[in-house]
Amino acid sequence: MPRSIPRSKLFIDGGPGTAVSEAYRILRTNIEYAQGERRIKTIAISSSTQGEGKSATAANLAAAFADSKKKVLLVDANLRDPIQQSIFDVPNRHGLSTLLGGQDELGDVAVATTIPYLTLLPAGPIPSNPAELLGSERMAQLLEEAKPSYDVILIDTPAVLSFADAQIMAVQCDSVLMVAGKGTVKKKTLGKAASVLEQVNARVLGVALNEAR
Ligand SMILES: Nc1ncnc2c1ncn2[C@@H]1O[C@H](COP(=O)(O)OP(=O)(O)O)[C@@H](O)[C@H]1O
Numbered sequence: 001m002p003r004s005i006p007r008s009k010l011f012i013d014g015g016p017g018t019a020v021s022e023a024y025r026i027l028r029t030n031i032e033y034a035q036g037e038r039r040i041k042t043i044a045i046s047s048s049t050q051g052e053g054k055s056a057t058a059a060n061l062a063a064a065f066a067d068s069k070k071k072v073l074l075v076d077a078n079l080r081d082p083i084q085q086s087i088f089d090v091p092n093r094h095g096l097s098t099l100l101g102g103q104d105e106l107g108d109v110a111v112a113t114t115i116p117y118l119t120l121l122p123a124g125p126i127p128s129n130p131a132e133l134l135g136s137e138r139m140a141q142l143l144e145e146a147k148p149s150y151d152v153i154l155i156d157t158p159a160v161l162s163f164a165d166a167q168i169m170a171v172q173c174d175s176v177l178m179v180a181g182k183g184t185v186k187k188k189t190l191g192k193a194a195s196v197l198e199q200v201n202a203r204v205l206g207v208a209l210n211e212a213r
């Protein structure tokens, strides 16, 4: 992804035709073409280390899918350092953590964004047991519950080499999109992350190079 004008946290407001929104549209198209016999509906978005642009990619890719009138659910499953609520400017008092904690239902906490076709499930308050919540039966149920209502479900996660969370989400998803900070992440580090994902038989869709700050 080319570097965007830092004026906005969400780059898709650069409008159609700008280099950045075009790059995400190309990424979306590549994902659509990557669909083999098996439909890819749930995609975990991760990276080897933090700060490589997972959340920015997840938000912009979600917008790119929505732009093509695909019903998108963006789930902020980075329960340790959630950011999607501020990118989309929605409250975060309820979200994935309260849903998995049994206090809420999906319909109560998923919020419409200003982008048509794009629904966000914010992370909610930071829980004490993120990995446990993400690996719970309720998380699997939640994905099953959401699938019929959306064309694509994108899941923002913590970095693969930081916590088990990304691995836990990867196994529950059809595919994993790895984001790699251009010039910041070493091949060896990316290789390490790939083998961590391989250990759990996660299907890596590909690597998106991102020119993060
Ligand atoms: N393509 C990009 N252009 C400009 N800034 C970017 C880009 N990608 C990421 N950033 C910025 O870099 C920082 C880290 O990105 P973020 O998506 O939060 O990383 P991660 O979720 O992998 O930790 C954020 O401040 C984000 O706005």
Ligand SMILES: [Mg+2]
Residues within 6 Å of the ligand: 054, 055, 056, 078, 081, 083, 157
């Ligand atoms: Mg992030």
